[in-house]
Amino acid sequence: MRAVLLKDFGDISNMYIGETAVPKPKDDEVLIKVHAFGVNRADTSQRQGKYPPPPGNSDIMGLEAAGEIVQLGGEAKQFNLKVGDQVMTLVGGGGYAEYVTAHVGCVMHIPKGLSMIEAAAIPETFLTAFQGLRTIAHLKKDDIVLVHAGASGVGTAAIQLVKLFGAHCCTTAGSEKKLEYCKKLGAEVAFNYKQGPWLDTIKKFATDQNKDGVDIVYDSIGKDYIEQNQEVLGTNGRWVVYSTQSGATADKLSLNILMKKRIQLTGTVLRARPKEYKTELVKNFKEQALDGFTNGTLKCVIDKVFPFEQVADAHAYIEADKTMGKLVIQIL
Numbered sequence: 473m474r475a476v477l478l479k480d481f482g483d484i485s486n487m488y489i490g491e492t493a494v495p496k497p498k499d500d501e502v503l504i505k506v507h508a509f510g511v512n513r514a515d516t517s518q519r520q521g522k523y524p525p526p527p528g529n530s531d532i533m534g535l536e537a538a539g540e541i542v543q544l545g546g547e548a549k550q551f552n553l554k555v556g557d558q559v560m561t562l563v564g565g566g567g568y569a570e571y572v573t574a575h576v577g578c579v580m581h582i583p584k585g586l587s588m589i590e591a592a593a594i595p596e597t598f599l600t601a602f603q604g605l606r607t608i609a610h611l612k613k614d615d616i617v618l619v620h621a622g623a624s625g626v627g628t629a630a631i632q633l634v635k636l637f638g639a640h641c642c643t644t645a646g647s648e649k650k651l652e653y654c655k656k657l658g659a660e661v662a663f664n665y666k667q668g669p670w671l672d673t674i675k676k677f678a679t680d681q682n683k684d685g686v687d688i689v690y691d692s693i694g695k696d697y698i699e700q701n702q703e704v705l706g707t708n709g710r711w712v713v714y715s716t717q718s719g720a721t722a723d724k725l726s727l728n729i730l731m732k733k734r735i736q737l738t739g740t741v742l743r744a745r746p747k748e749y750k751t752e753l754v755k756n757f758k759e760q761a762l763d764g765f766t767n768g769t770l771k772c773v774i775d776k777v778f779p780f781e782q783v784a785d786a787h788a789y790i791e792a793d794k795t796m797g798k799l800v801i802q803i804l
Contacts, residue, residue, distance in 0.1 A: 475569035481521030484784040495573045503543035508592035509567040510536045511786045511799040525565035526744045534567020538591035551576045558582045560591040577751025583765040590772040593798035601630040602757045609710040613638035615687040623650035625798040628773040631657045642674050671700045695719030702729045711737045773797030
């Protein structure tokens with residue numbers, strides 16, 4: 473099969489499309505012929521040698537894919553899966569290829585009416601956002617949520633999930649065009665961080681809702697927002713960190729503020745979680761959110777679609793911070 477391989481770790485010049493063996497599914501896996509796959513910032517980190525796949529996963533990049541099941545492991549029937557099913561899946565690696573194996577618990581049937589390209593934009597971003605907001609932060613109706621990098625793939629998913637569960641969303645982004653798009657998705661307050669600190673604007677929104685701060689900060693920025701995040705959170709606030717784009721150090725973190733406000737600070741990843749955890753996450757997502765793609769309350773936000781041969785261009789695009797939503801690579 474064809475797959476995106478690496479000559480070495482480094483810049484996009486190290487990527488190439490080469491031939492490698494078709495993976496063989498284990499008893500608890502299915503083999504999927506890939507029609508399209510999503511591109512994530514984590515993939516660029518793996519290409520650079522900064523984000524290796526968990527043990528036992530493919531060294532090929534790619535955390536999500538959409539396609540058709542062509543082979544079943546023995547446990548697949550327990551999950552109502554059969555050859556020919558059109559599915560989308562979360563994987564620990566291997567998505568940048570014509571075929572990928574996936575654990576049966578991480579496979580979802582594509583919602584009615586969605587294309588393969590749309591489906592490829594769902595698993596990694598929506599499950600990441602769902603995990604952070606629902607599983608970890610226990611998002612509930614009328615919460616105020618601050619989503620950083622609102623125009624990113626995970627950000628656009630998070631904004632929609634906040635709205636789906638009846639909560640209020642504030643967000644930060646880096647251009648007026650991105651802010652307007654975030655508002656269309658459901659953000660009530662959107663602030664351009666390039667125009668200065670956003671703290672006062674978000675705190676005022678919380679005050680207007682009769683709260684002493686936001687309930688949840690969903691953070692992909694890290695170092696640069698440490699001080700503002702702890703100040704904007706209210707009593708019993710939940711602060712979930714899932715990426716550290718500006719740096720991973722937290723030298724300005726005040727434990728006194730955390731104790732005074734009773735803030736819960738949680739760091740999380742999804743890729744390295746055990747398959748049992750992911751199976752439960754996918755089950756909850758299907759029960760609580762997946763119908764949103766058929767009834768119109770959730771949408772696949774796709775910025776650009778690239779052909780397989782232009783995957784390096786997709787990496788360059790995401791690293792230039794141009795994205796508003798997801799980048800998808802089409803194979804078939």
